[in-house]
Amino acid sequence: MSMIKSRKRPCASQLLAVAAAALPFATHAVDQVVELPTIEVKAEQEGYKVDKVSSSKFTQPLVDTTQTVAIIGKDILQEQSASTLTEALRNVPGVGTFALGENGRMNTGDAVTMRGFDVSNSIFVDGIRDLGNISRDVFNIEQIEVFKGAAGTDNGRTAASGSINLKSKEAQAQDFNRASIGFGSDSYSRGTVDLNQAVSDGTALRLNAMVEQADGINRDGVENKKWGIAPSLAFGLDTDTRLFLNYLHIEQDNVIDGGVSTVGLDGFDASRNPTYAAIADYLNSHPVDASTFYGSNSDFDDVKADMATLRIEHDISEQSKLSSALRWGRMTHKYLATIPMGFTVNGDAEDTLIGRSGNNGDTVNKILTSQTNLSTVFNTGSVQHNLSTGIEITQEEMDSYGYDVTVLPTSLYDPDADLESSMTRNPSYSNGQLDTYSIYAFDTLKLSPRWSVNGGVRLDHYKLNAKGISNTAGRGQPANYESFQSDTSDNLFNWKAGVLFKPTENGSIYANYSVQQQPPGTITGGDGLASSNAFAPSTSANSNNNLAMDPQKTNNAEIGTKWEFMDKRLLLSGAVFHTELSNEMTQDDDGNYYQNGKKSVQGVELGAVGQITDQWQLSAGYTYQDSEIENVTQAIGTGAVSADGSDEIPFTPTDAFTLWSTYKTDKWSIGGGTRYIGEMKKSRDGNQVGPSVVPDYWVVDAMASYQVTKNIGIQLNVNNLFDEEYIASINRGGWRYIPGAERNYRAALNFNF
Secondary structure: OOOEOOOOOOOOOHHHHHHHHHHHHHHHHHHHOOOOOOOOOOOOOOOOOOOOOOOOOOOOOHHHOOOEEEEEEHHHHHHOOOOEHHHHHHHOOOEEOOEOOOOOOOOOOOOOEEOOEEOOOOEEEOOEEOOOOOOOEOOOEEEEEEEEOOOHHHHOOOEOOEEEEEEEOOOOOOOEEEEEEEEEOOOEEEEEEEEEEEEEOOEEEEEEEEEEEEEEOOEEEEEEEEEEEEEEEEEOOOOOEEEEEEEEEEEEEEEOOOOEEOOOOOOOOHHHOHHHHHHHHHHHHOOOOOOOOOOOOOOEEEEEEEEEEEEEEEEOOOOEEEEEEEEEEEEEEEEEEEEEEEEEOOOOHHHOEEEEEEEEEEEEEEEEEEEEEEEEEEEEOOEEEEEEEEEEEEEEEEEEEEEEEEOOOEEOOOOOOOOOOEEEEEEEEEEEEEEEEEEEEEEEEEOOOOEEEEEEEEEEEEEEEEEEEEEOOOOOOOOOEEEEEEEEEEEEEEEEEEEEEOOOOOEEEEEEEEEEEEOOOOOOOOOOOOOOOOOOOEOOOOOOOEOOOOOEEEEEEEEEEEEEEOOOOEEEEEEEEEEEEEEEEEEOOOOOEEEEEEEEEEEEEEEEEEEOOOOEEEEEEEEEEEEEEEOOOOOOOOOOOEOOOOOOOOOOOOEEEEEEEEEEOOOEEEEEEEEEEOOEEOEOOOOOOOOOEEOOEEEEEEEEEEEOOOOEEEEEEEEOOOOOOOEEEEOOOOOEEEEOOOOEEEEEEEEEO
16 A cells, blocks of 8 residues: 655745835835946847846846856857757757657657756746747747756746746847848748837837748658747837837647657667567667658647737836836647557568557646846945845646547558548546745845855745546546546745855856755656646656645755956856755655655856957857766656666766857858767666667757848858767657757848848
8 A cells, every 4th residue: 555755834924024024125225226237238249158147136247147057149049040949959068858758748849858857847938937848939039048057046946957048039229120031951941030120219119020831851741830920019218117018929830750660779679578579680670761750641730829928127226127027828739649659560570560659739828927026236334235036926727638549550661641640539638727926035245346145035835726537547448537626735935045256357256055846746757758737736646746745855056167258258167066856756665655766966067158259259068967866766667767777867968068169251150060969868668679878979060151242141051060860869668769850951041121
């Protein structure tokens, strides 16, 4: 008999008390100001080096921020012809979409893994959580900010390894118009416009739009179609009070890549399963072509997303700023993806059939949030304070609908896409709503020109309600639909603290420690599986999402240094870090479940970004990661441990390196880069025939552009220049994988008018 050991957190009457104490103190401090804080970058950023993150919670420039933060600016996005978040994140070492998803579900969007943990539900747009498991386009993105280390104090619930923030483009006071038309391999075509006009003094309108169509690179049957539009209207620019109205609408009509059978790959061994004994030798020595499509002509992936944001900024004085943002968002996502599974002996080995599964989803995600922040600078005696404090109220809701899917097996070596799959609505559904009330405060205390300390606290009070109808029958049994309802509420306290020493004006040495908590019912898979489920309450005794469980807790420590050179145009950084996640599920010999498991990642992070000369720019990074799992003894199929039986966290490369560099003249720009992903382990699963280890690989990309006239430029990108063959992602069962894109090109005409 299983039993659950747990305890509940004390009730949170502190929330209003802290709110009442923090904001009045910050307002009273306005009269003691000494200088203007750097709140945001007003002008357009030039070059790779970005000096500050967009969030008002970070009051210091990047060189004095006591945390590893990687910022991908618009110049790199354009030079690399990057169109998606996944493509852009190649510029951050050790961050990528390494896990394809397990057999019952699959990744349909930005399934990002960082420092050993899934961060796909820790993606934010302008500091507000972005719901849904879709592939995000960057046509309306100014810069991408990757925060490594526990970020619960900044944003509330986030992954143990950090978060990702996308800063949107907004209307600006100056006039500019840009457009781009591109084409490339595998029917790739893309058009974008970015139009900004000052309508009158202080009022401006900006419009970004995108349309794209492309097939999967060397992937038969895979298609991607999307379009989006994002208007932005600003009032009161260059005045004390500014108002921004931003809207985003995007639609996608895709055919998902369900992957290729791993048969014949290095590490594949069909003889591990006695069922395949008669054909094992043939399967082991006869891989399928990497372009093989195991899907059906009836597969689809439809996405429609809307986001409306109202933001007001008011300069109380030269030293203090009050800002407030209100956002409404809604995303619908429905898909059917037919994917390859196990084999069926059908006479001769070359006639082997492959079973298929019909992965599907039908979800509606909604969010309504209000954020209010006050930033100010003041003195207490000889100590200068840079204070940022605020309140956030958020309501997230998700509806999910169930379907029965019928799929047919097909030939392993010659699959037939005309064997259509079908999905029929069944009674199952779920509705989840999560209400969160938060208050936070961050302060940097400058004790002297050389020394400063900083700290942050955040208190979240959350209420999670879930209801619906689920099929409680076991596998292979007749359906038995029963209603369910569950709810929980609790308080989470997160904090961080750091100390900074500046030996010189252009350098810093720092130490940082942070603690965050993740509530049950919101925890994503341990193998990098991105779920469209923003909430996943469970009644299972072996699940961290069981609402009777304690929150998972993350402790993160980092010691690092940052230095600016070349007249502060080049930033070099280095850090050592240790991240530990506790309260992971484990089971004793008597079948009882406890939360005494741990996962930890420790390592080194190095970075360089900026200008080496006036013409030569560089962005490079390296990370070494040593991961470990302790006491996590969950059953096969949970994805919690590595397939080879080691104590390493799955989908965590030991070494990773990325480099991008360009050299520019008045007319020409020539550049390129490389990225390296070291060997990593796959999750453990019931299937034992697939590879347990993903080999390391190098990929080299190149770019050249020429400015034909003042207003017209041409650009050519060649990706995977040396046509490297590699596994980009693999599912935990090892049945299927996504092959790395073969050599491909993108050409573009860029206009400024």
